[in-house]
Amino acid sequence: MVSLYQAHKKIYPRSVSGLFSRWRWILVFATQIIFYGLPWLEWGQRQAVLFDLGARRFYIFNLVLYPQDFIYLTGILVISAYSLFLFTAVAGRLWCGYACPQTVYTEIFLWLEEKAEGSRAMRMRRDAGPWTLEKFGRKALKQFMWITLALWTGFTFVGYFTPIHLLATEFMTWNLGSWEIFWTFFYAFATWGNAGFMREQVCKYMCPYARFQSAMFDKDTLIVTYDKERGEPRGARSKKADPAKLNLGACGDCSLCVHVCPTGIDIRNGLQYECIG
Numbered sequence: 156m157v158s159l160y161q162a163h164k165k166i167y168p169r170s171v172s173g174l175f176s177r178w179r180w181i182l183v184f185a186t187q188i189i190f191y192g193l194p195w196l197e198w199g200q201r202q203a204v205l206f207d208l209g210a211r212r213f214y215i216f217n218l219v220l221y222p223q224d225f226i227y228l229t230g231i232l233v234i235s236a237y238s239l240f241l242f243t244a245v246a247g248r249l250w251c252g253y254a255c256p257q258t259v260y261t262e263i264f265l266w267l268e269e270k271a272e273g274s275r276a277m278r279m280r281r282d283a284g285p286w287t288l289e290k291f292g293r294k295a296l297k298q299f300m301w302i303t304l305a306l307w308t309g310f311t312f313v314g315y316f317t318p319i320h321l322l323a324t325e326f327m328t329w330n331l332g333s334w335e336i337f338w339t340f341f342y343a344f345a346t347w348g349n350a351g352f353m354r355e356q357v358c359k360y361m362c363p364y365a366r367f368q369s370a371m372f373d374k375d376t377l378i379v380t381y382d383k384e385r386g387e388p389r390g391a392r393s394k395k396a397d398p399a400k401l402n403l404g405a406c407g408d409c410s411l412c413v414h415v416c417p418t419g420i421d422i423r424n425g426l427q428y429e430c431i432g
């Protein structure tokens with residue numbers, strides 16, 4: 156059968172370390188401590204942050220918002236949108252690289268994958284090889300960690316709408332409402348699917364933000380890019396060789412920059428909408 160779509164090639168991003176990767180992890184920790192921790196925080200006699208849809212009240216620490224206060228929500232959304240445009244114009248895709256849930260959860264899921272299945276080279280080798288008991292064990296361990304985290308994420312999400320202590324008791328006695336069951340498992344499924352399997356495809360094919368980001372860039376925007384003047388003409392050479400004598404630029408064509416890219420693009424081809432760095 157003739158397929159109208161490009162065949163999906165699985166991407167095995169190589170792990171990286173360095174200043175910006177450390178910053179990404181700091182942001183991952185900060186956002187996740189807030190997300191997982193906030194619903195457990197008590198404020199007086201109630202949960203500090205609770206969006207009680209049934210009672211039509213949003214509790215945010217001392218603030219209690221009613222339906223007529225939705226103008227504030229509109230204000231927050233407008234400010235957030237303009238901030239996103241401003242930060243993108245000044246410093247590129249900061250949101251994509253450091254704070255977007257798709258990036259944050261993919262980063263955590265990739266870390267778990269590496270713990271269970273090893274480095275990029277080991278994962279590629281194992282995936283290309285036959286099924287063995289070891290391969291099955293490692294994949295099962297990875298799925299166990301992914302599913303546990305995804306379920307915890309779904310539970311936490313619902314904990315923003317149903318008091319989380321009550322939700323925990325309901326879970327333990329399996330006395331949940333149908334909406335609570337639906338949203339916990341739906342959110343868990345979406346987390347597992349998006350961060351475990353779809354990954355860069357969400358950015359490439361689903362996210363509208365990726366499509367118009369270049370409209371916010373100008374010549375002064377800070378972006379991660381390849382210096383053509385310095386790198387070209389690219390070509391392999393021995394470490395001791397003088398590139399100038401070989402008529403080569405600084406790029407040794409080692410493909411490391413392609414291996415570390417979470418969306419699998421080649422940064423040397425210039426600015427691309429898939430670049431979430």
Ligand code: SF4
Pocket residue numbers: 250251252255256257258357358359362363364365431
């Ligand atoms: S392209 Fe979209 S989904 Fe991907 S990291 Fe950026 S905002 Fe998130």
Ligand code: SF4
Pocket residue numbers: 381386389405406407408409410411412413423
């Ligand atoms: S990482 Fe390797 S392939 Fe990429 S620009 Fe640097 S030298 Fe060239």
